[in-house]
Amino acid sequence: MAKNSRLSSWPDENEAKKPKISYWAKEELECPVCNRKFKQELMFQGGGRTIAGNLTDELHRNYEPSKKYGRVYPLIYEVGCCPNCHAAFFWRDFKDIRDKASFDRIMDNEDKRVKAVDNIFPHYDLHCERTLYDGVAMYYYALMTYEDVDIAYAPTFKRGLISLRLAWLCKEMDIASPGHNFGYISQVFYRKALFFYQQTLINETGRIESIESVSNFGPDTDKNYGYDGVIFLCGLLEYKYGQREDQELRLKKLDESKKAIARIFGLGKSSKAKPGPLLETARELYDNITNELSSNNIFSDDE
Numbered sequence: 001m002a003k004n005s006r007l008s009s010w011p012d013e014n015e016a017k018k019p020k021i022s023y024w025a026k027e028e029l030e031c032p033v034c035n036r037k038f039k040q041e042l043m044f045q046g047g048g049r050t051i052a053g054n055l056t057d058e059l060h061r062n063y064e065p066s067k068k069y070g071r072v073y074p075l076i077y078e079v080g081c082c083p084n085c086h087a088a089f090f091w092r093d094f095k096d097i098r099d100k101a102s103f104d105r106i107m108d109n110e111d112k113r114v115k116a117v118d119n120i121f122p123h124y125d126l127h128c129e130r131t132l133y134d135g136v137a138m139y140y141y142a143l144m145t146y147e148d149v150d151i152a153y154a155p156t157f158k159r160g161l162i163s164l165r166l167a168w169l170c171k172e173m174d175i176a177s178p179g180h181n182f183g184y185i186s187q188v189f190y191r192k193a194l195f196f197y198q199q200t201l202i203n204e205t206g207r208i209e210s211i212e213s214v215s216n217f218g219p220d221t222d223k224n225y226g227y228d229g230v231i232f233l234c235g236l237l238e239y240k241y242g243q244r245e246d247q248e249l250r251l252k253k254l255d256e257s258k259k260a261i262a263r264i265f266g267l268g269k270s271s272k273a274k275p276g277p278l279l280e281t282a283r284e285l286y287d288n289i290t291n292e293l294s295s296n297n298i299f300s301d302d303e
Contacts, residue, residue, distance in 0.1 A: 076135025086140035105148035160196030
């Protein structure tokens with residue numbers, strides 16, 4: 001259900017007289033689950049709305065706030081949520097997914113989605129121009145929705161991508177509205193992202209679930225790092241957010257990640273076929289993993 005109340009410390013972007021960041025598409029979008037139409041909100045392109053900042057080691061593009069538009073979060077406009085049945089997808093999947101069994105499961109689990117989102121992000125509105133908080137709630141709805149989508153549409157990878165973006169966005173919410181445990185929630189989504197990214201590789205190599213239908217692997221909106229990016233993120237997320245209770249298991253997983261990175265990226269050697277920033281971050285990750293393994297007297301075959 002849509003919420004009209006917001007956190008008292010949260011800036012209300014609907015009341016503030018700011019230049020427009022988004023617009024409503026002329027044609028309404030039909031939800032494939034409930035067959036009802038709703039307005040599609042899209043972000044304007046250009047006009048100085050986004051000022052690109054640094055690229056993090058997680059391939060996440062930071063954006064600097066501008067005097068005219070303030071802080072803008074392009075990620076929140078990448079998904080949509082039907083306000084009628086609370087089914088949420090990446091915009092393209094509202095038209096691309098055509099599987100009645102998936103839609104039936106999604107409809108049957110509407111209450112489950114609403115309760116899950118309300119428990120963590122209760123102050124959102126699906127009808128107004130979205131704030132960061134609304135966008136995060138929509139992403140969480142999407143995470144729940146893809147749980148019921150047939151494997152022909154690569155739901156495991158999409159849940160991994162959504163989880164990673166939720167981790168980033170929850171960090172932003174912790175900065176904008178501290179004291180609401182968004183930092184802790186971000187860590188939870190990082191661990192979910194690790195699970196789904198690793199499961200994506202398991203499913204792909206085992207021919208259980210293909211990712212051929214995925215057109216853009218992101219992980220952010222500014223560049224597509226492809227399948228190599230998925231392999232890199234599996235290693236990075238394991239290194240940064242993997243479990244540390246079982247040290248033997250951690251070292252085993254790190255050693256596997258190191259070998260995969262070395263095989264894909266050629267130990268950081270230059271290659272015109274691979275994006276430069278990805279090679280640089282892969283080299284740094286490779287060195288970090290090597291140092292941790294070496295400090296524990298673990299040596300890979302490639303050394």
